[in-house]
Amino acid sequence: MKTDSAKAPTVKVGKVLLIGRPNVGKSTFVNNLIGQKVAITSPKPQTTRFAIKALYEEERGKIIFVDTPGIFGKAEDRLSKRINTRTLTIIREEVDLVIYMIDHTRKRDFEEARVLGLVRKIDKPKILVVNKVDSQEKTYLPQYKFLEDEFKYVFEISALNKTHFKPLLDKVFELLPEKSSEEIPKDLVYPLINLDSKTFISELIREKVFLMMGEEIPYRSTAIVDDIAERDNGITYIKARILTTDDRYKKMLIGADGRKIKEIGSYARKEIALAINKKVFLDLKVETDPHWQETYY
Numbered sequence: 265m266k267t268d269s270a271k272a273p274t275v276k277v278g279k280v281l282l283i284g285r286p287n288v289g290k291s292t293f294v295n296n297l298i299g300q301k302v303a304i305t306s307p308k309p310q311t312t313r314f315a316i317k318a319l320y321e322e323e324r325g326k327i328i329f330v331d332t333p334g335i336f337g338k339a340e341d342r343l344s345k346r347i348n349t350r351t352l353t354i355i356r357e358e359v360d361l362v363i364y365m366i367d368h369t370r371k372r373d374f375e376e377a378r379v380l381g382l383v384r385k386i387d388k389p390k391i392l393v394v395n396k397v398d399s400q401e402k403t404y405l406p407q408y409k410f411l412e413d414e415f416k417y418v419f420e421i422s423a424l425n426k427t428h429f430k431p432l433l434d435k436v437f438e439l440l441p442e443k444s445s446e447e448i449p450k451d452l453v454y455p456l457i458n459l460d461s462k463t464f465i466s467e468l469i470r471e472k473v474f475l476m477m478g479e480e481i482p483y484r485s486t487a488i489v490d491d492i493a494e495r496d497n498g499i500t501y502i503k504a505r506i507l508t509t510d511d512r513y514k515k516m517l518i519g520a521d522g523r524k525i526k527e528i529g530s531y532a533r534k535e536i537a538l539a540i541n542k543k544v545f546l547d548l549k550v551e552t553d554p555h556w557q558e559t560y561y
């Protein structure tokens with residue numbers, strides 16, 4: 265006689281590490297899979313500076329996606345070094361599955377080889393994801409073909425257009441361990457993301473700096489939220505600063521007649537208001553702080 269029916273129901277539960285070079289689309293994938301912006305994205309490499317853990321939940325189970333900063337081959341400045349070190353620590357954390365993401369529109373290089381070297385050392389089931397299949401740019405896919413011998417599971421997706429997510433997600437669920445509800449580890453029942461609201465808002469501001477400022481400035485700047493206060497009139501008042509290493513960057517961030525900072529502030533304010541579903545007043549200033557990389561990262 266069957267006795268299975270007496271067993272507690274099980275679901276698939278686990279942590280999935282996303283790893284890849286900067287700019288391959290890791291954060292775009294997590295956001296579009298979860299259906300909400302949890303990690304900021306930009307066309308510039310090195311957008312993500314710390315691991316973001318985000319919960320994906322559906323009837324099959326729960327997955328924590330760990331979106332990591334892209335690993336750089338050469339970490340020249342202090343911030344890059346610190347980001348790399350932190351990412352290396354994160355990838356040593358216990359995970360159940362690894363998604364190694366590549367961008368076929370970029371040549372393989374020693375940076376990619378370094379990431380592959382790290383992936384090889386992780387003794388967990390692995391999935392190779394080729395991203396940006398929608399892209400019309402020149403493809404370097406032949407340079408990555410050899411990976412198909414190494415990775416048992418290969419999926420081609422467009423993180424941007426959300427295509428081919430289903431077969432990938434089916435495979436992720438298939439490979440994750442099955443657990444009864446009592447066995448679900450505590451850290452797998454986060455709220456949606458592991459960031460507090462100050463950090464989340466500062467990330468949204470930082471994203472606008474990445475999107476609206478030229479080459480060097482995003483890497484020499486960060487955003488800090490000092491205060492979030494609900495006023496009686498229903499408006500959420502946010503006091504924040506953009507810190508940058510040098511007076512000349514400060515000047516560029518402020519712009520002629522303060523136009524640039526106004527533009528950054530207005531773009532950020534709209535998105536924050538949308539994210540927290542409240543009216544927002546954003547008091548945003550720019551300050552020079554040559555040491556922010558030591559103080560805040």
Ligand SMILES: Nc1nc2c(ncn2[C@@H]2O[C@H](COP(=O)(O)OP(=O)(O)OP(=O)(O)O)[C@@H](O)[C@H]2O)c(=O)[nH]1
Binds near residue numbers: 293312313332
């Ligand atoms: N065409 C195309 N572009 C994409 C796709 N996925 C991401 N991108 C773009 O690639 C750029 C980098 O995306 P991110 O998600 O910030 O990349 P990341 O891997 O998180 O980068 P880091 O945080 O710097 O490591 C952005 O401009 C995205 O819009 C895709 O499927 N197709």
Ligand SMILES: [Mg+2]
Binds near residue numbers: 291
């Ligand atoms: Mg990212």
